[in-house]
Amino acid sequence: MKKILFVEDEPNLQKAIGEVLKQEGYSIFSALDGVEGLELVQKEKPDLILLDLILPKKDGFEVLKDLKADEKTKDIPVIILTNLEGTGDVEKALDLGATTYLVKANYELEDILTKIKEILK
Amino acid sequence: MKKLDFMAECRRYNLGFWQCPNSLFLIMGAIIIVAMILSYFIGIRFFEPEVVIAIVSIVTIILLIIGHSLVNSFARIAEANRMKSEFVSIVSHQLRTPLSSLKWSLDLLRGKRLGNLNSKQTEYFDVIKDGTDRMIKLVNDLLNVNRIDQQRLEMRPKDFNLEDLIEQITRELSPIANANNVTINYKNSKKLPMVFADPDKIQMVIQNLIDNAVKYSKKEGGAIDLVVEEDRRNAKMIRITVKDNGIGIPEMLQKQVFGKFFRGDNLIKQRVEGTGLGLFIAKGIVHLSGGQIDFESKENVGSTFWFTLPIANN
Numbered sequence: 505m506k507k508i509l510f511v512e513d514e515p516n517l518q519k520a521i522g523e524v525l526k527q528e529g530y531s532i533f534s535a536l537d538g539v540e541g542l543e544l545v546q547k548e549k550p551d552l553i554l555l556d557l558i559l560p561k562k563d564g565f566e567v568l569k570d571l572k573a574d575e576k577t578k579d580i581p582v583i584i585l586t587n588l589e590g591t592g593d594v595e596k597a598l599d600l601g602a603t604t605y606l607v608k609a610n611y612e613l614e615d616i617l618t619k620i621k622e623i624l625k
Numbered sequence: 626m627k628k629l630d631f632m633a634e635c636r637r638y639n640l641g642f643w644q645c646p647n648s649l650f651l652i653m654g655a656i657i658i659v660a661m662i663l664s665y666f667i668g669i670r671f672f673e674p675e676v677v678i679a680i681v682s683i684v685t686i687i688l689l690i691i692g693h694s695l696v697n698s699f700a701r702i703a704e705a706n707r708m709k710s711e712f713v714s715i716v717s718h719q720l721r722t723p724l725s726s727l728k729w730s731l732d733l734l735r736g737k738r739l740g741n742l743n744s745k746q747t748e749y750f751d752v753i754k755d756g757t758d759r760m761i762k763l764v765n766d767l768l769n770v771n772r773i774d775q776q777r778l779e780m781r782p783k784d785f786n787l788e789d790l791i792e793q794i795t796r797e798l799s800p801i802a803n804a805n806n807v808t809i810n811y812k813n814s815k816k817l818p819m820v821f822a823d824p825d826k827i828q829m830v831i832q833n834l835i836d837n838a839v840k841y842s843k844k845e846g847g848a849i850d851l852v853v854e855e856d857r858r859n860a861k862m863i864r865i866t867v868k869d870n871g872i873g874i875p876e877m878l879q880k881q882v883f884g885k886f887f888r889g890d891n892l893i894k895q896r897v898e899g900t901g902l903g904l905f906i907a908k909g910i911v912h913l914s915g916g917q918i919d920f921e922s923k924e925n926v927g928s929t930f931w932f933t934l935p936i937a938n939n
Contacts, residue, residue: 514722520729527738587721589768590714591777608725609761613732 506624509533509550511541511567512585513559517608521554524613525620538562542570545577552624555602557586557593565596572601581623585616635698639705644698653691660684713771717764724764727757766902770885773909780826780913784819784937787827787863788853794831795851802839807847807869809835817853819937820863822914827934830910830918831865833903834930838869841928847871855936862916862933869929874922882920883908907932 508530512518518534525532533548535541537560545553553571557564564586571577581603594605603623606616635645642648664677733739735750742750772778795811802809820827838849849869856862874882886901911918911932922928 514726516726517722517729520726520733523733524738587718587725589718591772591779594779607721609721609728609764613729614736 505529505531506552507531507533507548507550508552508554508620509535509541509544509548510554510585511535511538511559511564512554512556513537514556520613521616524617528617528621530620536560538564538567541567545571545580550580552620553580553582554585554620555582557584557588557597565600568597568600568602583616583619583623634702640698640701644694644701646695646698646702649691649695649698653688656684656687656691710771710775713767717768717771720760720764724757724761727753728761731757763900766900766906769906769909770902773906778826778909778913780823780910782821782823782914784821785824787820787865787934788813788815788817790824790828791831791851791853791865794828794835798832798835798839802835802847802849805839805842805847806845807839807842807849809849809851811851814853817855817863820934821937822916822934823910826910827914830907830932831867833907834867837903837930838867838871838928841873842869842871856933859933861936863936864931864933866929866931868927870927873924873926873928874920875924879920879922883918 508525510518510521510532512521512534513536515536522532522534533544533550535544539561541553541555541559542562544550555564555567559567562570564584568582568584571580571582578601582601584597584602584605585608586605587608589607597605604619606619632642632645632647635641635647660680664680667673667680668677731750731754734742735747735754769778791811792813795809799809835849835851839847842849847870849867852864852866852868854864854866856864883904885905908918911934915935916933918930918932920928920930
């Protein structure tokens with residue numbers, strides 16, 4: 505069973521994604537802030553990370569930097585799943601090594617699922 | 626025409642007479658003229674260069690002080706504008722989070738992932754879905770307007786096939802158009818060269834023009850003709866035309882069409898929904914892509930909107 509980690513500070517969003525991913529047969533882990541997220545990455549070694557950018561304690565950009573700097577975690581694909589869309593944010597995240605950048609409000613749950621399946625194929 | 630009121634902008638930004646650049650520039654000009662005439666007369670009457678130098682120095686100091694005040698007032702105006710944009714940006718981003726949970730929860734329900742729905746339930750979930758999507762659209766529009774105002778709309782241009790993009794948009798929008806008794810006519814010639822622009826942004830422009838044509842169609846027999854061709858006036862451009870046979874835009878409103886929050890009064894009677902930001906955004910995007918956008922319209926006959934995009938090099 506493939507493992508997916510969702511780092512997101514909004515529990516309602518975690519629940520909705522979790523529901524779909526569980527139904528599709530993935531095992532899902534959630535972290536509510538950046539620090540917890542990085543700890544879970546080390547512990548669970550997920551196959552894919554869904555990462556919000558606006559997070560308490562450590563923001564998504566820093567989490568991404570740390571992930572890509574670590575030999576053990578740098579190959580885990582990261583989907584940025586955020587509502588932040590400021591000047592240069594998309595470029596910054598992709599430059600840091602994110603696989604793709606999705607704006608939450610603009611994507612249906614099923615479209616996100618399709619992207620996840622594509623990447624995990 | 627808007628009446629010329631040289632203090633109006635200053636009142637709007639809460640600046641007093643002595644802080645308003647408009648009045649300060651006038652005062653500066655007056656001081657310079659008076660000081661010049663004065664020093665001329667003093668100079669020829671008393672032949673005392675010290676007095677002239679003293680006057681020039683004093684006037685210079687006064688002008689420096691006024692100049693300082695001017696810079697401050699411009700800074701305040703810029704600050705007020707920046708705060709407005711920041712406010713819109715923060716509110717929009719904040720609205721997106723609850724809207725996303727709404728959207729995704731609805732996706733779960735409507736996707737029957739939480740069990741089957743009866744037809745009434747489906748009907749009302751569709752109503753919520755429609756409302757949610759409209760709120761998200763408004764928030765996105767506001768963010769885009771803000772970016773255009775701040776000249777921070779990011780374009781990611783590349784070479785792409787415009788005809789294929791239009792074919793895809795036509796396919797996606799045809800069901801909605803048909804539901805409104807409007808047919809969209811488009812034929813992909815598969816002959817035109819690629820264009821150089823940001824395909825996501827251009828998609829927004831085209832969707833917007835088609836949306837408008839559908840919204841402002843007549844009740845029966847609506848037709849939208851999409852034409853993509855090489856621009857006859859400029860060989861380096863491709864021209865996209867969206868022609869409808871809808872209700873048209875009254876002549877007196879035609880000047881405001883590309884403004885923010887424009888919605889013709891005649892349209893309110895028709896209960897057309899929308900934010901009135903679409904064409905402002907479309908214009909911003911087309912201009913940033915190096916193209917032009919314009920329209921012709923006749924009431925009760927229809928409107929023709931067109932815009933141009935640069936052909937890709939090589």
